[in-house]
Every structure is written in structure tokens, then in C-alpha cells.
Amino acid sequence: MTRLRVVFAGPHVTLQDAGRKGMMRFGVPASGPMDRKAFAIAHATLGNPPDAVAVEVSLGGLTLDCVEGAVTFAVVGGGFIVQKGAERLGSWQVQTLHAGERLVIRPGPWGSWTYLAFAGVLQAPLWLGSHATHGPSGLGGGSIKSGQELLVHDPRVLPAAERAIPCPVWARPRPVVHAVPGPQDRFFSAESLQDLASVPFHLTNAYDRMGVRLRGPSLMPQGALSIPSEPILRGSVQVAGDGLATVMLADHGTTGGYPKIATVVSDDLDGFVQLRPNDAVRFKLISAADAVALARRRAKALRDYLTRSP
Amino acid sequence: MTFYRPVADHALLVEFATTISDAAHAQVLALDKALALQPFPGFREAIPAFVNVLVDFDPVLTDHAEVEAHLRSLAGQIHAPKSPTRREVLVCYEDAPDLEAVARQTGLSPEAVIAAHLSGDYSVFLYGFAPGYAYMGGLPEALRLDRKPSPVRGVPAGRIIIAGAQCLITTLTMPTGWWIIGRTPTRVLTGDTARPFLFDVGDHVTFRRISQTDYEALA
Numbered sequence: 001m002t003r004l005r006v007v008f009a010g011p012h013v014t015l016q017d018a019g020r021k022g023m024m025r026f027g028v029p030a031s032g033p034m035d036r037k038a039f040a041i042a043h044a045t046l047g048n049p050p051d052a053v054a055v056e057v058s059l060g061g062l063t064l065d066c067v068e069g070a071v072t073f074a075v076v077g078g079g080f081i082v083q084k085g086a087e088r089l090g091s092w093q094v095q096t097l098h099a100g101e102r103l104v105i106r107p108g109p110w111g112s113w114t115y116l117a118f119a120g121v122l123q124a125p126l127w128l129g130s131h132a133t134h135g136p137s138g139l140g141g142g143s144i145k146s147g148q149e150l151l152v153h154d155p156r157v158l159p160a161a162e163r164a165i166p167c168p169v170w171a172r173p174r175p176v177v178h179a180v181p182g183p184q185d186r187f188f189s190a191e192s193l194q195d196l197a198s199v200p201f202h203l204t205n206a207y208d209r210m211g212v213r214l215r216g217p218s219l220m221p222q223g224a225l226s227i228p229s230e231p232i233l234r235g236s237v238q239v240a241g242d243g244l245a246t247v248m249l250a251d252h253g254t255t256g257g258y259p260k261i262a263t264v265v266s267d268d269l270d271g272f273v274q275l276r277p278n279d280a281v282r283f284k285l286i287s288a289a290d291a292v293a294l295a296r297r298r299a300k301a302l303r304d305y306l307t308r309s310p
Numbered sequence: 311m312t313f314y315r316p317v318a319d320h321a322l323l324v325e326f327a328t329t330i331s332d333a334a335h336a337q338v339l340a341l342d343k344a345l346a347l348q349p350f351p352g353f354r355e356a357i358p359a360f361v362n363v364l365v366d367f368d369p370v371l372t373d374h375a376e377v378e379a380h381l382r383s384l385a386g387q388i389h390a391p392k393s394p395t396r397r398e399v400l401v402c403y404e405d406a407p408d409l410e411a412v413a414r415q416t417g418l419s420p421e422a423v424i425a426a427h428l429s430g431d432y433s434v435f436l437y438g439f440a441p442g443y444a445y446m447g448g449l450p451e452a453l454r455l456d457r458k459p460s461p462v463r464g465v466p467a468g469r470i471i472i473a474g475a476q477c478l479i480t481t482l483t484m485p486t487g488w489w490i491i492g493r494t495p496t497r498v499l500t501g502d503t504a505r506p507f508l509f510d511v512g513d514h515v516t517f518r519r520i521s522q523t524d525y526e527a528l529a
Contacts, residue, residue: 022355024366026507027437027444128506137441137482183315183323228330229438229445231357231364235318255359255438263318266369288316288374295319295369 002069002120002152006144007102010060012208015122015141018051020130024231024254031132031140034113034209034250034273037302038077038171042117044306045074045094045165046158053124053131053141054117055150059276061106062116062144070098071155072119076165078111078274092165096157110173111274112207120155135209135251168305170298174271176282177264179237180291184227184259188239192219193285196237196261200280201245207277209251211238214281218243221259229257235264237283249273265291267298312337312385316374317364320354324381325362334361335435339512344384350377358511359436394433396514399479401427401470401492402525408489412472415455424519426450427470427491432477432515437507442481442498444509449477457487468494468529470517495520495528 016039019032033039033056043052055062057080073095075082080091083104089095091114097103105114124131124141131141144150185193201216220243232238236248238258247264262283264272275281286294313325324341327334342358345365352371357364367377403409403424413420432448449472457473463485465471471478471488480486481499498508509515520528 023441024355024357024364025437025511026442027439028441129503134441136484139441180316180318183317183325227328228360229436230359230362231323233317233321233364233366253439254357255436260317263321265319267319288319291316291319292369292373299370 002071002097002118002155003067004064004097004150004152005067006146006148006150007063007065008146009062009144010058012058012135013060013062013144014056014133014135014209015053015124015131015144016056016133017053017124017131017141019250020128020132020134020140023128027254028128028134029250029252029254030234031130031134031209031250033115035077035115035270037270038113039115039117040302040306041165041171042074042076042115045076045161046072046117046119048117048119052117053122054115055122055144057105057114057116059107059112061104063105064097064103064150066097066099066101066103068099069152069155070096070157071152072096072158072161073103074117074165075105075114076117077114077171079108079167080111080114081106081108089164092167094158094161094163094165096159096162110276112276113273118152118155119158119161120152123151123153165309170271170301172271173274173276173279174268175275175280176284177268177272178286178291178294179235179262179264179283180288181262181285182260183263185261187221187223187227187259188219188261189222192217192261195219196283197285200282203275203277203279203281205277209249211246211248211252214245214247216245219245219261227257227259229255232256232260233263235266235269236260237262237264247272265294267295314374314378314381319369321364321366322374322377322381323362323364327361330360338363341381341384342511345381348384350380352377359438394512394514395510396516397509399470399494399496399515399517400520400525400528401494401517402520402522403492404522404525406470406490406492409491412453412455412489412491416452418452423453423491426452427472427477428517428519430477430517432517434509434511434513434515436511440482440484442507443478444498444507446477446515447475449475455489458489459487461485461487465490468497470494493525493529495525
């Protein structure tokens, strides 16, 4: 077993697995990693199963001391700074941590989330069949707090795996995201839909695992304030009564009564969440059929990448 | 008229009506049930709500047109739902912070508020807001109030709260602008891994009054 002591953990640093499936009908979103591809690559580089537990590190950063044992780890996602002992590295890195060494992960030049995975089994509480942390309730794996310990069972040391991993171009922040209009685009004027498709929006500081509020043209809904509460998905672009748009993310509420002008395609959300507050984003509106074709191309590219490179 | 609205690359929203009605919700429950019995390849999950069902699917395995065709074929063979499951929830009305305020606004005595609440025929319309928050319709007319002007923070789990025509049981410490009229030792988040949530959408619910002593023994 490898024992790690959390010297410091910023806000929104959580334990996550690939997500909690099939529970939205009970008010429970999937949660899981904000950047699902970075999370998948982190585990693949270590030969872990794709639904293993990893630490999601926010811009708040994380400092760990290895107090017992040794374990190979990967830090994948964003452009974070990783310090291991005296060595200063970037994220997209596989290294080994030994007893007595300190690992520091802090924000670097770009990105909002990175994933720390271990070659081994990271211990985490289970809730509803998943270790993913549901942020608003703290249930599941849970938030990581300064002073707590992390345990890695069956740790492996893989000297041959240690290296820098090239960051694929599709893992970078995505300033243009594809979205399908609807399901309530009928409550918006032609001008609002035109604005959504053509004017840049900006992420605001109102950004957490539940969603991110955007700054941009007012998209005032027309007479939709009394629609019956209905299901919401990760990627829903919900517009409140003040005309401001929010993109719903991993810990989204499962239902709501505000109209959704459009929904961001699933694969683009990984690059979207790596944007930072004040970064610009544009929406490229596409048909549902084009969105499916895009999803299939992207799924194949990821599958090819994961079987070829790690 | 049923609408099938595509949502991103991976879901379809099936909408039976634009305003809440028992007829629309019956259609929601029937489709949800039929889909559970006859899922399609690539089906991931369904989320039933008041007037619509969101059907989430794997876009690598299927697409909106195929899913719509499958759902249309189910709509043709929907049978009358079997008699719903009835669940009992215990409720203690002592120490309820808003019982007096509800009595004042409705012009009823606190005991009449309790009697009215117990007389309701409730059914679970949907879950939303937070894990296990089951929105139950069927609150008697006499108790229907607007929400408080601003939400109260830190309302604990196990509180019976009402607003409009709805009633729900809190499962987590969360803010709410609804009126708190009782406490229950009955847990919606059961802690049972085989059946983690007390209700299925569509279940009917009856409240049974218990004393403060019983509440304290059970809570």
C-alpha cells in the first residue's frame, strides 16, 4: 500500500470515477470527470481500467506527501505545473513518487482541470454504485481536504512507463463548440438564435462543477417562464429569466423549468471546460444528424488514440 | 400530439403536452414503463418528468431517427398501467416551523392543516433539484400557497415541505423556499444498495401521522 498525506487541497478537488450511470431519474446526475478524455488518457497510460478512481484537481491545486511506499502516477489534462521533489514538470506526465517525496500540482499556462491517477487502486467511498463525487451533496468519493490521507492499494512502480506524453491537439481548450438548437429554441426570437450562433460569449467566474454562467448578448426567452420542470443534461444551454445563459456541467441539477436554447454536443464539453473565466467561446449550431456523425468520428479517434499511444 | 425533439448528439425529448395534466403524466409513465421492458440497442437511461421523457442514448450505436422510430412503435402498444404501488410515509407535525404560518395564510386551524395534509392523494411526478427530491402532486386545494419570498438556508433532511400543489420530503441539507409542515423518520434515500430510493416515479404516497415520541424513537 502507498500512503499519501494531503498537505494542501484547494476548493473543488475531488475523487472521481468515470461517472454514475442511470440515476438521473432519481435526481442524481452522472458527475464524474469534467474532462472525460483527459481522465481516460490518465488511466490508459497506467494500464488502469477506464472506470478507476482518480483525483480531479481544480485551479485550486493540490500538494501531497508520500509517507509510505512508492507508486507510478500520471497527471493528464490542462497545462498545469507539476513539481515532484525538486523537479519541475508539466501535466501530461507519467512519473513515480517515492516515500519522502512531495508532489505539487498547481495551475499553469492553460486549462481548468487536471487528473492525478495512480498505478493501483485509489481508495474512495462508494455511493449508488459509483465513486464519483456529487459536488452539491459531497456524496460519493468526496472532496479532498487538507490533512486527510489517500491510500493506493496494490501500487505498481512502472519505470518503463515514465515519460512526458504529447498533449493531443484535441485535448486543448475549445473556443468554438458545436451545439444542436433546442429542445426549447422555439421560445427564443430569431435574433437571439442568430446572436447565439454568431456573437462570442465569455465564461464568467460563476463556474463550478454544476455549470458555468456566460456573459454575452441577452437571449431573453419569450413567454417561457412557466414551462413545466423538465430534464436537463450535461451541455444544456439554459437561459434564465434575465436572459443570461448557463452551460450545465457534470454535477448539473437533473430537472429545471428554464428553457434550453441549445445543447452542446457531448464530446466538445471536455475542451469547453478547459477554458477559464473570461475566455471567449463561440457556438457553432449544427443539425442533430451532423452531431451524431461528429460524435462517431470523435469516438473512433479517441479509441484509436487510446489503443495506439498509451 | 406528441413531439420528438432532438437534444445534442445523444438524446431525444418526447413531449406529450406543454402544460401539466394527469393525462400527459399518464403517457409519460406508460412510455417510461414500455421502454424499461423493451429497451433498444444503445439505450442508456430515461428521465421521466411532468409532461415529457428524456431518452439518453449512445450515438455510436444509434441515432435520433432510429430512437424515434422505436419510441413510436412502443407508443402503439402501450397498455393501461397496472394499479400503482402505494407507499406510506410517517409524519410528525410537532415542532414544524411553518405549520402556524400555513394555518394563518389558509385560514385553517393547525389541526385542520394537518387533517387536510393527511387527506391528500399524492403521487410521485418526478425527481429533481437534488438526489432523492421526489416531487409529489396531489396536495389538497386548501393548502396551496406560493413559495416564501426568499429561501431559507440549511433546511435539514427528513422535512415535509409544501408549495403550490406539491409536497416533498427533503433528503439533504439544502435551502428551500417551501413551507416546512412536518418531520419524517421515513428515508427516501434508503441506504439499501438493492433499492436506494424509496419511490419509483408514478408511485402513490399516503402520509400517516405519528407522535413526537414515536418520531424520536424512529428518527
